[in-house]
Structure formats: C-alpha cells, structure tokens
Amino acid sequence: MRRRSVFAAGVLAAVLVIISSPAPAQAADVLRVNGAYSDSPNPGTLVVSVTSTQPVASILAEVVTEDTGAPVAQASDFVLQSQTSDAAFWATSAPLILDALGDYVVHVEVTDVAGNHVRQERAGSLLYRVVTFLDGVTAAPSTVDYDRRQVTVRGTLKGRWPGTGEVRPLAEFPIDINGWDGTPPVSTAPDGSFSSTVTIFGPAPEVTATYYASLDRPYFEQSEPVRIPITIDPRQTRVTAKVDRTRVVAGRSVQVKGQLSWLTSAGWTPYANQASVIYFNLYDDNGCYATYGPTDTDAKGRFVADIVPSQTGYFHVVFSPNDPFNGRFIADSATRTGVVTVLPAGTLR
Known part of the structure; x- marks a missing residue:
C-alpha cells in the first residue's frame, strides 16, 4: 500500500507540474x-x-x-x-x-x-542621375580590306532624366570610340550627334562606342557600350611548290621549293621577305602526317627547304600569316606536291 501511495503521489505531482507550467513564450515580432x-x-x-x-x-x-x-x-x-x-x-x-x-x-x-x-x-x-544611352549608332563601310581599313562611326548620345523620364540629346559630351587603340574621344554636337573615323585592326575587327562617366559630370551615368562587328575581306594569296625528286632513300633529303604571291591592285606579285610563314605537312595514304618548318620567303617571295621525309607521301605546303596586326587582312593559302616515295635504306638509286 505504501509503495502504491508513493506512486500515486508521484503521478499527482507530475500532473500538477504539467498543469502549472507556463505556456511557451510567443516569438517576438521582427521588423x-x-x-x-x-x-x-x-x-x-x-x-x-x-x-x-x-x-x-x-x-x-x-x-x-x-x-x-x-x-x-x-x-x-x-x-x-x-x-x-x-x-x-x-x-x-x-x-x-x-x-x-x-x-x-x-x-x-x-x-x-x-x-x-x-x-x-x-x-x-x-x-x-541621368541614364545615358547611344542611339542609332552605325559604322560604314561594314567591310574592310588590306588597303581600306578605315570606318566612319556615327550616332547620337541621349539622356533619360530621372523622375520625368524625359529624353534629351546631350551636347559636348566625349564619346570614346575604340579608345583602346589610342583614338581620341570625339565631342557630341548640339543635337547630341557625333562622327568619328577609326582604323580597324586585325586582332579586334569591331567598333565600340561608349560614353564614360566623368568627374565633371557626376550625375550622368556611363552608357552601355555599342559594339558593331566589322567584316574583313582578306587579300588573296597563292602558293606554288614542287619537289626535286619523287623517290628518295630513307634518311636522305628532298628539296621542296616554291613561291608565295599575293593579289594586289597591280595583280599577282611576290609576297616577299615574310618570316616563318611556310609550313610543310607530309601526308601518307592513311592521313597520318609529319610537320616541318616554318621557313621564310626571300626578296622574290621564293622559299626552299631540304627535308628528310619520314614516310612516303605528298607535301601539303601551307602559307599562314605571322603578323598579329595584318594577319587577318591576308588569307591563308596552300598547295600540294607530287608524291615522294621513301625507299628502304640501302636501296640502289
């Protein structure tokens, strides 16, 4: 009985604790x-x-x-x-x-x-602040070549005023056009228009126009740049090449010689004194190849190379311009020679 009484008392105490315990506090509002x-x-x-x-x-x-x-x-x-x-x-x-x-x-x-x-x-x-933007930007001509590389860029700089959203032309603002190449900024006219002639370079054949924010106009935002790609019509080139023999004993050389020409306003003329521009790829019937070169052209556009062929095949002779600024204005070209048969060492000629 005593044990039962203790158990009953314990249960009652637990019930009282549960009943008398305070409710969980509400989380404080966040603001x-x-x-x-x-x-x-x-x-x-x-x-x-x-x-x-x-x-x-x-x-x-x-x-x-x-x-x-x-x-x-x-x-x-x-x-x-x-x-x-x-x-x-x-x-x-x-x-x-x-x-x-x-x-x-x-x-x-x-x-x-x-x-x-x-x-x-x-x-x-x-x-x-005023949000500036370039409107109606054009570049002409859209295609340049080796002899004609200049492009005229035209457009208008405008600003959209905060609040009202009114759009107005912006006069006497500097417009940067291909500034990375040293071209000075051009100033906008009273009607916000601008015009500038720039020279296109091979590594970046495009025009980019931007108004950059400046300290003297602190509340006029920089415009989004307008980029117009320019197509390059490269000057055509031509390679001729031949080998001095069509059969050679393994370990012996053959001579590959030829000439590089390009198409100028005067017609086809030698493309002279070009360094490291001629490559020789020796292809076999399985499409495997070995590469030799590069070599140079002389004052008459001629080149010559003595090559020990590693296998029977023909030489695919390639011209690849080696000029970071003019290279894209000059087309690659290639030709192939007759087949050179490589005979086993010790074979009589």
Whole structure:
C-alpha cells in the first residue's frame, strides 16, 4: 500500500507540474529595414527592402541632402514590387520628381499592422542621375580590306532624366570610340550627334562606342557600350611548290621549293621577305602526317627547304600569316606536291 501511495503521489505531482507550467513564450515580432536604393530603368523610383513577420502597414521615406541633411522629398505611397523568403521589396508608386540631380541620403520608417515601428537612419541612397544611352549608332563601310581599313562611326548620345523620364540629346559630351587603340574621344554636337573615323585592326575587327562617366559630370551615368562587328575581306594569296625528286632513300633529303604571291591592285606579285610563314605537312595514304618548318620567303617571295621525309607521301605546303596586326587582312593559302616515295635504306638509286 505504501509503495502504491508513493506512486500515486508521484503521478499527482507530475500532473500538477504539467498543469502549472507556463505556456511557451510567443516569438517576438521582427521588423527590420534592410536598405533603400534607386531602381532601374528610372532612378527616380525608390525601393525599400523590409523584413517583417507582420504585414507592413505603412512606409515613410525621407530624402535629404548628403552634406547638410536638408529635406528634399518624402514618399509614403509604396507598392509591393517583389518578395523573397527573407524580405519584401516596396517601390514608390511613381518616380520621385526632384528639383536637382544628385546623390541623396534616405531615412526610412516602417510600421506594421501590430503597431510595431522602426526607423532606420541612412537606410540607403537615392542616386538621382541621368541614364545615358547611344542611339542609332552605325559604322560604314561594314567591310574592310588590306588597303581600306578605315570606318566612319556615327550616332547620337541621349539622356533619360530621372523622375520625368524625359529624353534629351546631350551636347559636348566625349564619346570614346575604340579608345583602346589610342583614338581620341570625339565631342557630341548640339543635337547630341557625333562622327568619328577609326582604323580597324586585325586582332579586334569591331567598333565600340561608349560614353564614360566623368568627374565633371557626376550625375550622368556611363552608357552601355555599342559594339558593331566589322567584316574583313582578306587579300588573296597563292602558293606554288614542287619537289626535286619523287623517290628518295630513307634518311636522305628532298628539296621542296616554291613561291608565295599575293593579289594586289597591280595583280599577282611576290609576297616577299615574310618570316616563318611556310609550313610543310607530309601526308601518307592513311592521313597520318609529319610537320616541318616554318621557313621564310626571300626578296622574290621564293622559299626552299631540304627535308628528310619520314614516310612516303605528298607535301601539303601551307602559307599562314605571322603578323598579329595584318594577319587577318591576308588569307591563308596552300598547295600540294607530287608524291615522294621513301625507299628502304640501302636501296640502289
């Protein structure tokens, strides 16, 4: 009986503990301003990022100057732009219309439906800037060759103002066209137009036009570059070649000689004094090959090479330009010789 009484008392104590234990505490509401920033494509639109466990009831954004903190504008009409598992992004229902371009500080206050309130000083920035862009950019001619490498680039630089979205031409702005090759910038005319003639180089056959942001125009964004590929019509070349014998004992050499020419305005002329441009590929009937060279051309475009062939086959003689700037303006060319038969060593000739 005593043991049963102890057990009953223990059960009763446990029940009392369960009944008298307090309920788990409710998790505290979360309300946090993560940041504020200008949206695109209209920098006059302000976006505020908020993390909250309760629905947001109101947002107030104060736009002030960076240097003095003087008030510039307030915004309280926000619409939900997007949402993730961590935050909601609220954007002003209409772009802000400010009196002057500039980079402004933004303070934000948020209140949720439960009455929780938070104020975040310097929550972010409103970059009230002009978005610049290049319009109607053309390059003519679109094809260049060895003798004619210049291209004229034309277009217009425009700016889209924040807030209103008004588009205006931008005068006296520098436009960089293929600046990497040393071409100086060209200034836009009163109507925003520009024109510049540049020389096309083989390693980069294109024109690129850009307005780069500068310190003297701090509130005009850099434009997206406009790239126009240029086609190169290479100068045609021609290789002739022959071997001095068609049968050779293994270990002996054959002589391959020929001439390299190119097509100029005067017709086919020797392509003279080119270094390391002629290659010799010895092919057999199975498609296997061995490569020899390169070799040079002389003052009359001629070349000669003494080669010990490793197998029976023909020489595929190839010209490949060896000039990083002019190479793409000059076409490759090739020819083949007659078959050279390699006889076993000791075979009488």
